[in-house]
Amino acid sequence: VAYGITRSEGDAEEVVQDVFLTLFRKVESFEGRAALGSWLYRVATNAALIKRRGKRHQAEVKLEDLLPQFREDGHRDSDRTWLLADWSQAPDDELMTEETCAVVQEAIDALPEHYRAVVLLRDMEGLSNEEVAAILGESVVSVKSRLHRARMALRELLTSHYASVRAS
Amino acid sequence: VDTITCREFIVDLLSDYVESILGPEAIADVERHLAECAPCRAYLATYKRTVTFTREA
Numbered sequence: 218v219a220y221g222i223t224r225s226e227g228d229a230e231e232v233v234q235d236v237f238l239t240l241f242r243k244v245e246s247f248e249g250r251a252a253l254g255s256w257l258y259r260v261a262t263n264a265a266l267i268k269r270r271g272k273r274h275q276a277e278v279k280l281e282d283l284l285p286q287f288r289e290d291g292h293r294d295s296d297r298t299w300l301l302a303d304w305s306q307a308p309d310d311e312l313m314t315e316e317t318c319a320v321v322q323e324a325i326d327a328l329p330e331h332y333r334a335v336v337l338l339r340d341m342e343g344l345s346n347e348e349v350a351a352i353l354g355e356s357v358v359s360v361k362s363r364l365h366r367a368r369m370a371l372r373e374l375l376t377s378h379y380a381s382v383r384a385s
Numbered sequence: 386v387d388t389i390t391c392r393e394f395i396v397d398l399l400s401d402y403v404e405s406i407l408g409p410e411a412i413a414d415v416e417r418h419l420a421e422c423a424p425c426r427a428y429l430a431t432y433k434r435t436v437t438f439t440r441e442a
Contacts, residue, residue, distance in 0.1 A: 285428070291390030293424050305430030313438065321442035340439045365400040372428075372435040 218258065221337040222265035224326055232264045259352040262338065266330055278327045283370035304379040317378070324374040332367040339364050389418045394425050403433060 219236075220229035239260060240253075287293055304312065325336055331353075338349045339360070346364075350357045389398070394415060401407045402415050419426050 285391075285395055287390070287392040291392040292422075293391040303427035303431060305427065305434050312434070313441065317438065318442045321438050325439065325442070336439060340436060341442075343440075361400060368400075368432060368435055368439070369395075371439060372432050375435055375438065376431060 218261050218337055218342060219265045221325075221341060222262065222330070222334060223269050228268050229265070232261060232268055235264055236261045255348060255351055258338065258342075258344070258348075259354075262334055262352055266334060269330060278329075278370065278374075280329060280332065280366055280370050283373040284366065285369065285373075304376065307379075312379070317375075320375065320378045321371070324371050327374075328367055328370065332363050332370070335360055335363045336367045336371070340368075389414045391418075391422060391425055394418050394422075395428060399429065399432060403429075403436070 219232040220226065223229050223232065236257060240257065285293070325333055328336065334353060335349060338344050338352060339346065344352070346357045346360050349364075350360045353360065394402075398407060398411060398415055402412070407415065419429065
């Protein structure tokens with residue numbers, strides 16, 4: 218989690234050291250392992266977000282630019298570009314290349330930080346909406362909404378990537 | 386008859402549809418829409434694979 222957010226091994230190590238120092242000081246106040254697990258996630262996520270905020274190397278994408286557009290009647294234009302943009306039927310070995318992994322990773326890195334934290338905790342760490350909400354101190358509705366917007370943005374970035382691969 | 390728009394499907398229902406937490410009426414609405422809308426079928430398929438890739442990346 219710390220590395221996923223900070224994208225720096227040195228920063229992630231510092232975050233983890235700080236988290237465990239805090240844990241060492243407060244360990245007697247924990248009642249059970251479940252509470253300790255979510256506390257570790259919460260402290261590590263927040264510490265990593267703070268560290269990243271001070272050292273942002275990469276421009277974050279504007280999420281709104283990557284969300285789907287609709288006509289006034291709420292439908293989408295059903296021109297051929299939609300069907301050409303459907304890369305879902307291509308075989309895994311064609312899609313899931315090292316290059317694609319790097320593209321996905323870069324796309325996640327480029328998300329605004331609170332969106333990235335939700336994707337990391339929910340899709341990469343496999344936590345539930347409720348667990349992520351508790352860690353980030355937000356409502357489940359807010360976590361679900363941000364996760365969906367982040368996934369739509371990532372889908373758009375992958376679609377652009379495959380379109381450029383096909384064109385080349 | 387299609388009862389929902391592409392916007393309602395993608396913005397409001399897609400996420401819960403993928404997580405299998407929609408009620409039966411909403412599922413019926415979504416599936417009716419998908420049967421008639423190729424762009425939304427493509428969107429759903431690429432959205433699902435995006436989630437899979439994120440988990441594996």
